[in-house]
Amino acid sequence: MRAGYIENHGSVENIKIGDVDNPRIGNLDVIIKTEFAALNRLDLFVVQGWSGLNLKMPHVLGSDGSGIITEIGPDVITDLHVGDRVLINPGIGCGQCSQCLSGRQNFCSKFSILGENKNGTYAEYVKVPSRNVLKIPDSYPFDKAAAAPLTFLTAWRMLVSQAQIKSGEYVLIQGGSGGVSTAAIQIANYFNATTIVTTSSDEKTAKAKEMGADHVxxxxxxxxxxxxxxxxxxxxxxxxxxxxxxGTVTFNTSLKMLRPGGRLVTCGATTGPKAELDIRSIFWKQLKIFGSTMSNYQEFHDVMKLVLNGKFSPAVDKVFKLEELQDAERYLGESNHFGKVLIQI
Structure with a gap:
């Protein structure tokens, strides 16, 4: 099958398009013919590599995706059928440990993300556990379905589960043009918060206002x-x-803007992972700082229900062909996009 993959770490130029082996189905898996996949910053980090990341090469990139089920494992007992239109939850737990069985899948010691430690969605076919797919209505477009999962599940857990957003609050979203940020704008609006967004250009300012931001x-x-x-x-x-x-560029400013008793929630650090903090401001103002990674399965289903019912709409910036994957990743790295960058397989 055709796929976008790496054989060694380095720069975007290391990404290749070619033939790799088709995935082999497991007893509890499904095989999906991919229609669309969505880029994430994680792609660039995986291509670069980091200490402790030991991948079996060639490694197929890509976390988000949507498509049609073509094969179902013999032990799958959920209501799935060949031909079903589905989107993919890219966060995968082992399904057997105490964390997974208690509904805390993103705390599983073997938790991984498609495209990170497992072959991902930039391929004609992708294998995932059956519990990681969700059927989508016939009328729901594949491109929007691919754009939604990682960003909306991440933003939902950040604002709702971790920070417990409340109606009437002032919510500031740093760098409000990426996938997670555009999802966060919509979620904050859903909870009747006043949204303040920072961004880098007049064009992005206009788009953030169209998305529903109160102040940009x-x-x-x-x-x-x-x-x-x-x-x-x-x-x-x-x-x-x-x-x-x-991350580094904004973190101190973010803390400075919080009221006494305010909260900060973070899921990443695109400008770098280190910041010098004045610890006194944290304890004197009694601030709360939350870390957040992906979501559990219940949170995924909660927010995807709202997406598929039209309460939220994933922002799609640009669509590339699979053969243009290098160009797509460069475009993502330039940070000129607003919303999700997609690959049509």
């Missing part, structure tokens, strides 16, 4: 935006909840 700040035009947020937008109250997956 172009940080290139207003580098000292923390004062604007505090004095003008929150009337000196401060922010109740900050969503920060940017």
């Amino acid at each position: 700040i172009n940080y290139n035009q207003i580098p000292n935006y923390a004062k604007v947020v505090f004095k003008e937008l929150t009337k000196k109250k401060g922010i109740d909840l900050v969503v920060d997956s940017v």
